[in-house]
Amino acid sequence: MRTYDNPSIPPNIHKFLVDPMAFLMSTEKAPFSVRQIGFIWTEFTKIYAKYSNLIILDKIGPQFNNLLTVGDTHGDLNSTLRIIRPFLEEKVDSMVFLGDYVDRGDFSLLNLLYLISMSIAWPERIILLRGNHEDLELNLKFGFYDEVNKYYPNRQECQAVLAILDDIYNLMSLVAITPQRSICMHAGIPKSTPRLEIVEQIPKPHKNYRNIQDGELKAQLEEVFLQIRWNDPASKILNNLDERSYHGYYYYTLTDTHLFLERNKMLRIYRSHEDPRGGYQEVFPNILYHIFSSEPYFGKIKMAFTIHEQPNGDIILRDLDFNTQGRLNQRIMRFSRSKT
Numbered sequence: 608m609r610t611y612d613n614p615s616i617p618p619n620i621h622k623f624l625v626d627p628m629a630f631l632m633s634t635e636k637a638p639f640s641v642r643q644i645g646f647i648w649t650e651f652t653k654i655y656a657k658y659s660n661l662i663i664l665d666k667i668g669p670q671f672n673n674l675l676t677v678g679d680t681h682g683d684l685n686s687t688l689r690i691i692r693p694f695l696e697e698k699v700d701s702m703v704f705l706g707d708y709v710d711r712g713d714f715s716l717l718n719l720l721y722l723i724s725m726s727i728a729w730p731e732r733i734i735l736l737r738g739n740h741e742d743l744e745l746n747l748k749f750g751f752y753d754e755v756n757k758y759y760p761n762r763q764e765c766q767a768v769l770a771i772l773d774d775i776y777n778l779m780s781l782v783a784i785t786p787q788r789s790i791c792m793h794a795g796i797p798k799s800t801p802r803l804e805i806v807e808q809i810p811k812p813h814k815n816y817r818n819i820q821d822g823e824l825k826a827q828l829e830e831v832f833l834q835i836r837w838n839d840p841a842s843k844i845l846n847n848l849d850e851r852s853y854h855g856y857y858y859y860t861l862t863d864t865h866l867f868l869e870r871n872k873m874l875r876i877y878r879s880h881e882d883p884r885g886g887y888q889e890v891f892p893n894i895l896y897h898i899f900s901s902e903p904y905f906g907k908i909k910m911a912f913t914i915h916e917q918p919n920g921d922i923i924l925r926d927l928d929f930n931t932q933g934r935l936n937q938r939i940m941r942f943s944r945s946k947t
Contacts, residue, residue, distance in 0.1 A: 609695050611728045619643055620724045627688060627721055631714065637758040638717055641767050648771045651723050654730045655778040660813075661806040665786040667731050670700040672786050672918040675925075677704045678879030678898035678911070679738065682712020682751070686901045687721060689927045690913060694732075698929065699915065703783050705879040705898075706738020706793040706836070710749035712901070716758060723775065737779035737813075738793040739836040739854075739880065743769060777812035781835055787916050788873045794880040796859040797834040800867045805831055839881060840864070840890045840897075861891045868894060875935075877914055886911040887924060889935075896935060902927060 608625065616624075619639070623630060630638040639647070664671035675694065680687050693699050708722055709715035726733040739745065746752045752769070759765040782803060783791040790803070809828050810816055816832060819825040834856055841850075841858035852858050859867075868874065876895050884890070886908050888897040902911035912932065915923040922935040 609697055609729070612732065613728050613730060616728055617646065620647070620727065623721065624724055624728060627684065627717065630717055631684070635757065639720065641759070641764050644720070644768055644771055647720065647723055647727070648775055650727045651775055652778060654726065655735075655780065656811060658734075658780050659807050660781040660809045660811065661803055662734060662780050662783045664701070664703070664734070664783055670732055672916070673700040674785055674916045675699045675702045676785075676789075676791055676877050676898070676914040676916070677702060678900040678913070679705065679707035679882070680712070680718060680901050681707055681740070681904070682709055682715035682718050682754075683901040683904070684712070684714040684718045684721065686911065686927055687718055690900060691725065693929045701732045701734075703734045703785075703791050704736060705791060705877065706736045706779075707740045707879065708735075708738070709751040710740045710746060711905070712750075713754075715751045715754050719772075734783055735779050736783060736791065736793060737776060737781055737836065741776040741779060743773050743776075746772075774812065777814050781809065781832070782806050784873070785916055787920065787922065788875075789916065789922075790868075790871070790873050790876045792876070792878060793836045795835070795838040795840060795876070795878050796863055796867045797831045797838065798857045798859070799827070799830060800859075800863050800870065801827075801831060803871050806835070837880075840878075840895060842890070864891050864895050882907050887932075900927065 677690055694702055704722060708719045712718065722735055726735055740749065755768055756765050759768050781792065785791065805827065809832050813832060816825060816828045819828065837854055837856035838859055839852040839854060841860050845858060845860065850858060864876065878897055879899055881897065882899055882904055884897045886899050886902065890897050896914065898912045898914055899908055900911045900913055902908055911927055913925050914935065915925050917923060924932045924935055926932055
């Protein structure tokens, strides 16, 4: 077990981090009291209120030279526990999660709280980005709300927990830049292909952008805030530039991706968001990589992946048990959409 960077970890979080499976023994009893979740929220707020929505990782420290990037886990605590093992064993020094920790899976609350607990224990090594499912409206439709209600059947307690979760969602960052000039974000490029500095203008809590008086700026920030978490790459020729994806938002093209990277002086993008693309896909050669990190994912994904940026500059595609499956900077051909 890696030594905590934060020396003030309370006993209940320590127990959870050391033996999370003990918290799976009962699917009916709440794993934490409302008061304990409130404490986790307070500690998380201390950390993420200080982080910009655009995190430049090498400004935090050299630990991000040895970085594991993780896609959607969607309540799949078993996959999460496999993924974090090399971090706990000090084979990697840092991790960035691309969002979508909840909904669909059976253990969304434990999955989310475990990752938040990790970010409290190692605040300058574990980075949690916000996905589209870190949203109470989606949680009503895709299962997480029902899970929380099951654990906290008292209406007042349930509403208190949901309010805490909403506050946590609104403090998560949106984009991280790795030392190898890779952009980490949940879904993709806003339609305006902006400079990333605009992400820093989105307030925390995120929902406070609605209070901005400048109408033009408010519209720009809303576009970026939503589309970074929702837009999809186009795998086809678009009939028109305003064509909507199956998610209801916009597509971005190979040309958009080149423009966005050039405008921001970056080399590549890591994203997740879409299970139809499988566990791994090189969407646009050398510049846009998709990963999904839950397996098996409701029969849709047999093999899931993470991306490991190493201190020597190699970028390794790994399975959930940290086995090497190829090198991104040597063009991986093995895993296509049809095979994942």
